[in-house]
Amino acid sequence: MEKIQHRAHCVILPYPVQGHINPMIQFSKRLAHKGIAVTFAVTEDIPINESSAGISVETISDGGYVGNRADAKMPEYLHIFRKAGTESLSKLIQKLREEGRPVDCVVYDAFLPWGLSVARDFGLFGAAFFTQSCCVNIIYYNIFKGLLRVPVLEKEISVAGLPALAVSDLPSFVRDQEAHPGSLELLAGQFEGVEDSDFVFVNSVYELEEEATDWLRKFMSVKTIGPTIPSMYLDKRLTHDKNYGLNLFKPIDTCMEWLQQQSPKSVIYISFGSMAKLEEQQMDELATALKITDKPFLWVVRSEEESKLPENFTEEASGKGLIVSWCPQLEVLAHDAIGCFVTHCGWNSTLEALSLGVPMVAVPWWSDQATNAKFVMDVWKMGLRAFPNEGGIVGHEELARCVKYVMEGERAVEMRENARKWKELTKGAVDEGGTSDRNIQEFVSTMIGGARPQE
Numbered sequence: 477m478e479k480i481q482h483r484a485h486c487v488i489l490p491y492p493v494q495g496h497i498n499p500m501i502q503f504s505k506r507l508a509h510k511g512i513a514v515t516f517a518v519t520e521d522i523p524i525n526e527s528s529a530g531i532s533v534e535t536i537s538d539g540g541y542v543g544n545r546a547d548a549k550m551p552e553y554l555h556i557f558r559k560a561g562t563e564s565l566s567k568l569i570q571k572l573r574e575e576g577r578p579v580d581c582v583v584y585d586a587f588l589p590w591g592l593s594v595a596r597d598f599g600l601f602g603a604a605f606f607t608q609s610c611c612v613n614i615i616y617y618n619i620f621k622g623l624l625r626v627p628v629l630e631k632e633i634s635v636a637g638l639p640a641l642a643v644s645d646l647p648s649f650v651r652d653q654e655a656h657p658g659s660l661e662l663l664a665g666q667f668e669g670v671e672d673s674d675f676v677f678v679n680s681v682y683e684l685e686e687e688a689t690d691w692l693r694k695f696m697s698v699k700t701i702g703p704t705i706p707s708m709y710l711d712k713r714l715t716h717d718k719n720y721g722l723n724l725f726k727p728i729d730t731c732m733e734w735l736q737q738q739s740p741k742s743v744i745y746i747s748f749g750s751m752a753k754l755e756e757q758q759m760d761e762l763a764t765a766l767k768i769t770d771k772p773f774l775w776v777v778r779s780e781e782e783s784k785l786p787e788n789f790t791e792e793a794s795g796k797g798l799i800v801s802w803c804p805q806l807e808v809l810a811h812d813a814i815g816c817f818v819t820h821c822g823w824n825s826t827l828e829a830l831s832l833g834v835p836m837v838a839v840p841w842w843s844d845q846a847t848n849a850k851f852v853m854d855v856w857k858m859g860l861r862a863f864p865n866e867g868g869i870v871g872h873e874e875l876a877r878c879v880k881y882v883m884e885g886e887r888a889v890e891m892r893e894n895a896r897k898w899k900e901l902t903k904g905a906v907d908e909g910g911t912s913d914r915n916i917q918e919f920v921s922t923m924i925g926g927a928r929p930q931e
């Protein structure tokens with residue numbers, strides 16, 4: 477009798493915020509490109525439609541949370557999500573089975589570790605997906621295991637797999653637990669069950685953090701699969717893959733026309749991502765720094781942050797700078813006019829700057845951003861971190877100094893050269909035979925091989 481060919485099928489379960497959905501969509505596109513059927517399971521409020529890239533979208537429930545998840549009361553939200561998500565994900569897997577599209581693996585965001593239990597209930601593979609660097613993973617893993625005690629009392633921390641870190645290099649949730657109740661629980665909780673997970677994907681590049689990746693591999697099946705940036709900015713093998721496919725904010729079209737009129741490497745691009753809420757004084761310092769540096773600039777100020785801009789600044793700046801509520805960041809970073817990126821060092825923005833070869837001035841706001849900033853400055857050597865004063869504000873002189881140093885200081889050429897090197901390396905990682913490509917291919921081969929985790 478002829479054997480019916482089963483197409484390997486993965487359900488992808490992201491945490492429903494932009495910085496987690498984008499990397500997991502991009503990973504899904506790579507899987508689909510290699511012949512895997514993908515079902516992307518998101519909460520109802522996420523406006524996503526990727527069926528064109530061979531990915532079907534289904535909804536699951538997080539208990540009906542309404543609002544900005546960055547503001548959610550973490551322990552309660554996660555508890556409700558775990559309950560509602562476990563139920564609705566189980567129903568989804570059952571439904572797909574009944575429709576003749578049985579699932580082989582659940583790729584779950586490490587923020588949602590219960591994804592592994594659901595996978596196991598159905599006898600499926602379970603794969604964790606981490607949206608932060610291996611280095612940051614090491615810090616949280618040590619806390620999860622009780623090997624790094626919080627609060628950290630030492631001035632300098634020495635952890636295997638990492639360079640020596642100052643307290644100011646640690647994620648904000650580790651440095652100041654009280655300011656972020658429940659967040660450390662969430663971040664360290666990512667490692668729940670991870671040693672039993674069949675695969676542990678990290679949106680990073682082996683060559684960017686070899687030592688850290690090798691260290692983690694002793695404890696879990698880590699596979700770096702990044703950078704999860706649309707293929708047309710990297711290896712160009714997925715010819716339709718030009719953007720992420722999800723924008724929770726609407727990009728302003730005029731940016732690219734405006735950039736077109738600027739000279740090569742002349743523009744300062746400033747963005748703090750999708751969540752940061754800056755102090756009014758911080759906005760003021762940034763505005764003053766831009767006046768002092770006297771260079772063209774493109775500044776993303778989200779609508780809800782706009783009222784914090786100094787009075788008349790937008791009018792005064794017109795001609796010299798452009799302020800927009802959101803921009804197509806990848807296109808912007810890829811543009812020849814950009815000379816430097818003043819960034820909060822969110823992991824996606826950092827990877828994008830590394831992949832597109834743009835030197836950075838790091839102004840971390842929260843979460844893992846300070847750790848990413850440390851690596852940008854001291855390990856990848858393609859930028860500077862602007863440090864805050866005692867009041868926690870990064871002053872205009874410090875900002876202006878860093879921007880000038882990165883754009884035209886004595887090490888500007890070296891930083892550009894490093895930026896070029898990382899650009900080549902990240903592209904090579906996802907191109908055929910590169911470290912990330914091989915890791916993805918290995919996973920795909922296991923899926924296509926049709927084995928079961930217990931076999």
Ligand code: UDP
Pocket residue numbers: 494495498747748749750751752776801802803804805806821822823824825826828
């Ligand atoms: N982004 C964008 N347009 C903007 C600002 C940001 O498309 O004007 C994108 C950026 O390319 C990145 C994401 O939003 O992919 C921000 O993610 P990141 O991890 O850097 O920061 P988060 O928003 O999670 O703090």
